Amino acid sequence: MRIVVARRVSQGFFLLLFLWFCLVATVGAGWMQLRGWPINWLLSLDPLTALGTMLATHTLYAPLLWGLGALALTLFVGRFFCGFVCPLGTLNQMTGWLARLGRAPKDRAEDNRPGRGQMVKYALLAFFLGCAALGGLQTGLLDPLPLVFRSVNLALLPLADPGVGVIHDASRHYEGVWWIGLVFLAILALNAVRPRFFCRMICPLGALFGLAARIAPWRIGKATDKSCGDCRLCESHCEGGCRPSGTLVVSECLLCCNCLDRCPSGRIGFSGRASAAGETAVPDFSRRGAVALLAAGAAGALAAPLWRVEDAAGLGRSPSLIRPPGSLDEERFLARCIRCGQCMRACPSNIIQPSVTTAGLIGLWTPALNYRLGRSGCQPNCIACGQVCPTAAIRPLSLSEKLGQGDYTAAGPIRLGTAFVDRTRCLPWAMGRPCIVCQEVCPVSPKAIAVREVFEPVRGGRLLLAGARGSTLALARPLAVSGNPASGDYYVRLLGAPEANPVRLVGGGATELTLAAALPAAAPGREVELLVHLMQPQVDPARCVGCGMCEHECPVSGLRAIRVTSENESRSGPGRMLA
Amino acid sequence: MTLPKPPGEGAATGSPDLRQGLDRRQFLRRLAGASVLAVAAGGLGAALYDPKGPAGAAGGKVLASLGDFRAAPPPAGKPRLATVHGADRRAMFDLGVKALGGMEAFVSRGDVVLLKVNAAFASPAILGATTHPDLLAAAIEACRAAGASRVLVTDNPINSPESCFEVSGLSGAARSSGATTLLPRPALFSPLTLPGGRLITDWPVLAGAFAGVTKVIALAPVKDHQRAGASMSLKNFYGLLGGRRNIFHQDINGVIAELGQLMRPTLVVLDGVSAMMANGPTGGSLADLKATNTMIFSVDPVAADTLGVALLGRAPADLPYLALAQAAGVGTMDVASLAPVTLTLDKAAG
Numbered sequence: 001m002r003i004v005v006a007r008r009v010s011q012g013f014f015l016l017l018f019l020w021f022c023l024v025a026t027v028g029a030g031w032m033q034l035r036g037w038p039i040n041w042l043l044s045l046d047p048l049t050a051l052g053t054m055l056a057t058h059t060l061y062a063p064l065l066w067g068l069g070a071l072a073l074t075l076f077v078g079r080f081f082c083g084f085v086c087p088l089g090t091l092n093q094m095t096g097w098l099a100r101l102g103r104a105p106k107d108r109a110e111d112n113r114p115g116r117g118q119m120v121k122y123a124l125l126a127f128f129l130g131c132a133a134l135g136g137l138q139t140g141l142l143d144p145l146p147l148v149f150r151s152v153n154l155a156l157l158p159l160a161d162p163g164v165g166v167i168h169d170a171s172r173h174y175e176g177v178w179w180i181g182l183v184f185l186a187i188l189a190l191n192a193v194r195p196r197f198f199c200r201m202i203c204p205l206g207a208l209f210g211l212a213a214r215i216a217p218w219r220i221g222k223a224t225d226k227s228c229g230d231c232r233l234c235e236s237h238c239e240g241g242c243r244p245s246g247t248l249v250v251s252e253c254l255l256c257c258n259c260l261d262r263c264p265s266g267r268i269g270f271s272g273r274a275s276a277a278g279e280t281a282v283p284d285f286s287r288r289g290a291v292a293l294l295a296a297g298a299a300g301a302l303a304a305p306l307w308r309v310e311d312a313a314g315l316g317r318s319p320s321l322i323r324p325p326g327s328l329d330e331e332r333f334l335a336r337c338i339r340c341g342q343c344m345r346a347c348p349s350n351i352i353q354p355s356v357t358t359a360g361l362i363g364l365w366t367p368a369l370n371y372r373l374g375r376s377g378c379q380p381n382c383i384a385c386g387q388v389c390p391t392a393a394i395r396p397l398s399l400s401e402k403l404g405q406g407d408y409t410a411a412g413p414i415r416l417g418t419a420f421v422d423r424t425r426c427l428p429w430a431m432g433r434p435c436i437v438c439q440e441v442c443p444v445s446p447k448a449i450a451v452r453e454v455f456e457p458v459r460g461g462r463l464l465l466a467g468a469r470g471s472t473l474a475l476a477r478p479l480a481v482s483g484n485p486a487s488g489d490y491y492v493r494l495l496g497a498p499e500a501n502p503v504r505l506v507g508g509g510a511t512e513l514t515l516a517a518a519l520p521a522a523a524p525g526r527e528v529e530l531l532v533h534l535m536q537p538q539v540d541p542a543r544c545v546g547c548g549m550c551e552h553e554c555p556v557s558g559l560r561a562i563r564v565t566s567e568n569e570s571r572s573g574p575g576r577m578l579a
Numbered sequence: 580m581t582l583p584k585p586p587g588e589g590a591a592t593g594s595p596d597l598r599q600g601l602d603r604r605q606f607l608r609r610l611a612g613a614s615v616l617a618v619a620a621g622g623l624g625a626a627l628y629d630p631k632g633p634a635g636a637a638g639g640k641v642l643a644s645l646g647d648f649r650a651a652p653p654p655a656g657k658p659r660l661a662t663v664h665g666a667d668r669r670a671m672f673d674l675g676v677k678a679l680g681g682m683e684a685f686v687s688r689g690d691v692v693l694l695k696v697n698a699a700f701a702s703p704a705i706l707g708a709t710t711h712p713d714l715l716a717a718a719i720e721a722c723r724a725a726g727a728s729r730v731l732v733t734d735n736p737i738n739s740p741e742s743c744f745e746v747s748g749l750s751g752a753a754r755s756s757g758a759t760t761l762l763p764r765p766a767l768f769s770p771l772t773l774p775g776g777r778l779i780t781d782w783p784v785l786a787g788a789f790a791g792v793t794k795v796i797a798l799a800p801v802k803d804h805q806r807a808g809a810s811m812s813l814k815n816f817y818g819l820l821g822g823r824r825n826i827f828h829q830d831i832n833g834v835i836a837e838l839g840q841l842m843r844p845t846l847v848v849l850d851g852v853s854a855m856m857a858n859g860p861t862g863g864s865l866a867d868l869k870a871t872n873t874m875i876f877s878v879d880p881v882a883a884d885t886l887g888v889a890l891l892g893r894a895p896a897d898l899p900y901l902a903l904a905q906a907a908g909v910g911t912m913d914v915a916s917l918a919p920v921t922l923t924l925d926k927a928a929g
Contacts, residue, residue: 028741169740169764348701348739375739379701380863381746427829436806437825441737443700445863451805484777488832488899506902516896535805553737555825 003270004261010084011093018042018087022152025345026167027384040342040390042087043145047071048125048205049338052139053391055132056335061392071212078213078220082199082206083239083255088144088187089199093239093256095188096195105236111194112238114249114282117201122283123296125207130300135331136307136362140338143205144198147184150341150365154354155181157345173373174344176356180365196239199254210251214281220244220253220260221275222267234259234268244268247278307362319565321358322369322546325378325402325414326386326395329572336393339365343385343394350374351548352385367394369416371548371564378416378547380443417546418568418577419448419539425561428534432456434489436535438550438562448543449550451535455491455502458483461530462495463513468522471515478510481530485513492519495527502531541568541578642771642786645819645842648795649878650685659917660877662886665924668852668874672717675848675876678920681725685845686794688726693792694718694758695844697799697815698734698749700861701742707855708862709743710798712752714850714874718798719756730758733788734818761788768821773841778834783821784841794845797880801851801871801890803859807831808898810860811887812847812880813839813909832900839880839909849875849883851890881910882917 021039029035040063043049050067054060060068070081082089100108128139140146158172174180190197199206213219222228222244234244237258242249244259260268283289310316313330324343327333344352344367351374354365367385371377383402386394397414400406404413419438423429428436439449460481467474473492479485491502492515500520507514522528537550539562546564554560567577601609653659661678663671676682686692696710704712715732722730732753736743740762744750753760761767767787773779789795799815806828807814816838817824827834851873858867871890877883881904885895895901895912905912 026741028745169762171765348742350739376737379738379742381701381703382742433829434806434831435825435828437828439805440828440860443702443861443863445858445861445867447858447861484830484833486903487830488903489830504899506899507906549737553825555823555828557823 002261003257007084007255007257011090014042014085015087015090018148019152022149022157022345023167025153025342025388027346027348027382034346034384034388039388041066043149043338043340043342043390045070045081045085046143046145046205048128048139048143048208049145049391051208052128052132052137052338053336055129056135056137057332061336063390071208074209074212074216076216077218077255078216078250079206079209079240079254081209082203083257086144086199086205088148089196089254091148091188092191092196092199096191096197096239099192100195105233108237109232109235112235112241114241114243114252115194118241118249118252119283119289119292120201121203121207122210122289123292124202125204126293126296127300127303128204130297130302131304132300132335134301134304135335136304137335137337138362139204140340141364142202143338144203145205146338146340147187150339150354151180151184153345154341155184170375172350175353175370175373177354179356180354194241196241196254199239200241200252206254210282213253214251216250218270218272219248219250219275220255220257220268220270221248221273221279222277223269223271224267225276225278228265228267231264233262233264237262244275245277247280248275249282250279251281307360310360312360312362317566318358318360319567320368321355321363322417322548322564322566322569323571324352324367324369324385324394325383325416326397327367327571328393328395333393333571334362334366336391337363337366338391338393340390341365341367342388342390343367346384346388347374348382348384349376349379351376351378351552369548371551372560374552377441377549377552380545380547413444413545415545415568415570416548417564417566418541418544419546419548419550419562419564421537421539422559422561422563425556425559426537427556427561428536430561432458432532432534433483434532434534435555436537437553437555438537439535441549441553443547443549444543444545446543448540448545449537450540452538454534454536455493455531456534458490458530458532463492463528463530465522465524465526465528466511467524468519471518473513473515473519473522473528475511475513479508479513479530483532485530489533491531491533492528493531494519494521495529497521502533504533505530537562544568639770641781642769642784643774644840645771645784645786645789646792646795647843648793648845649843650794650845652878653680653684656918658920659879660875660882660886660914660919662919662921663874663876663924664872664922665874666852666870666872667924668711668713668850669717671852671874671924672714672721672848674922674924675874676721676846678922679846679876679878682721683725685796686722686725686727688728690722690725690727690793691729691731691791692722692727692794692796693731693733693788694722695795695797695815695818696732696734696749697810697818698736698740698743698747699738699818700736701738701746702862703746704748706862706865707800707853707868708802708860709747710749710800711850711852712748714798714848715749715758716752716756718796718848719753719758722794722796723757727794730756731761731788731792732758733761733763733785735763735785735821736818763788763821771841773837776837776840778827778830779820779837779841782824785819785821789842795842797844797847799847799849800855801849801887802855802862803857803867803891805859807835807900808893809884809888809891811884812849812877813884813900813904816841832898832903835900836903836907836909839904840907844880845878847877847880847883849877849887851875851887854890856891877917879910879917881905881912882914885912886914886919
């Protein structure tokens, strides 16, 4: 088999594997659902995630060991990952190929000339590693694996859902996903400018592999340095832009193997010796390259502490920033989260959202709960997000740890925040209308929302009696109140007798009221007042876990009348509210 | 970089040089093309012309009912309500249905039966917040034995539907007993206005689940409910509503009475083998449950709830929706008029 055929088969396999992992990331036991599929394996293969989290946390989370394996193999054979594995690389290669159908080999070779732009990715890598070294992991913004998972899972798959129901019955929603989708489309569109534009110029993972490839003993190269004319067919399909016809730019070779395949005289091969026509690499560490890299790394190292100036992990944090259950405290969370979106994809309630502003600029696209979106609050019996997090930014909780049962009874349940009733918007508090949906859906036992029962006078409910017979009252003037007095929530009481027990209204028309029992001392000429029986919600902060069921179901659908903010969340000591 | 072309070269390759003027053929071709496009634009404008501007709200076809699925009443004097005491839901179901004339009295050969369960929360069966999977399995098997061609199971729960049906064990019971679970996907909802209704007007309901259905059996647990007093057979029909249905909690009794008019079931089964005495309707702890060892079978949901509320230690007068539903013709609170029978599983079995 020709080596390029093997490469295409490998690319196709890993692209399909990637799409399969996206497709099956729905919580469930079905064959096409999460069950035991290793949906994080491709993310684990990414050594930039391993290196970034190592710098930021000084530990290597077990599954990320795969990434060091990929890096180790690169040290021997070069950037096989870029050429044979990376799903984003494959998509870039496909779009670049489509954009160049029918072009002459000379024009193609022109597009594949090495350029200074290829330095940029090394600067980005240095910048990100500088950030990571000081605790702010930003690699996920441009690291191709988190990027492609995030883009496909959050932006593309939901397009297939509405009406079609490919994956979900109802459509999925993700905040600000417009930008995630646009970035992805832009990356694909840039392939029209240069083949594999992103891979050559931007990809920080490619830069890391490029550094490793410099010492690889096996590499692509010319067997003889004899001049070979100027056909440049080897460069017509060179994906990396690494000049196989002349002095090879070793760090840029993606192992696409097209040169090897296209050379009409078989001069190019893959072997354990340097290219006979000479080799070089970018960046050139002996010159300006080293300075530029140092400068970028230093800028990263300076940028990371800037967010501490904001105190964005402490008092400067937005109170609306609620992280998924099991999330580490903000500082440690940001040292691990790679914004891959796996938690958002898996959440059966669809409430884990890519933060646009809530987590600040430093937390762009990190997961934050939005209880207004999705199907319900955080389901008590669900731990999907922690189980799919590839870096343990969200710890893989057990159900008993989440619920505070068994061994975790003393620690209590995981709290995401605390619900606060907005008495200026709550129907029973502010508008004299019964409701109490929040109490109904509170899943904590005993409930974290208690009710305060009151009988409140109704506007226009001061009624003059024309007569009273048994449990029927005749009114002197027609009843004119908003609401439905016969709904079982309305009561009457003699005016000026606040101690008397109100009697429930069970029916009646405009001028007659039927009561559940006779009203003592009711007589013509006396006045009664119409009362509405209200149950007003009160949150017990010692019981509330911040699951947001109440906020999600609150019928005040705009700005909810009960809202969860991060006070009292388990993950941060300073967030504690109760003494 | 491309060099500017010398004048005249364009004409030779087919693109006319404007400085030298168009020849007649090119002029006519352009004239024809421009005319066609102008007429097409005008035609498109005329076809889509809207002199009035948009209406305030999008109108459309609106349903009036989800259907009346009541079976023919039994001969006078035969029971239409049965209470069974015991702890084994499957055996109790068989005994209760037998007391009302057997499943054949309700389901005929070829019927498509919809089982309306309460799957409100993603909560395991043992916590009693949802219809018990054993009861569902017994109902499915009885329907199939009576000749039902298809058995469907549905509800529009509060938590994510997939999670609710899986975690509660209802999906599993449906799968293993040969029924189809219909998850409430958006396409199944259509607007409905209840004739004479005050609350359910132009409101999305789970109408798609009723397509082709000829019989409906509702299976509900007995649960505490702060706002309504109790959640039993009639409150279970809340799961037929879509949209942000919680606004109806402002008049919970009114909406429950309207739900009774929305759809008339063939049979309701109220499962009080264990009752959620407090902290309902979510529960969350075994401490919220009490073994009340009772299952009520009724053709009338109002009568079933009238009887069932006693399991919670409450009285029918504590549930204002009962009187409202009775007044609306949904059923009767006069349980005796249904010639009720009471059976005890142990005695009957032994």
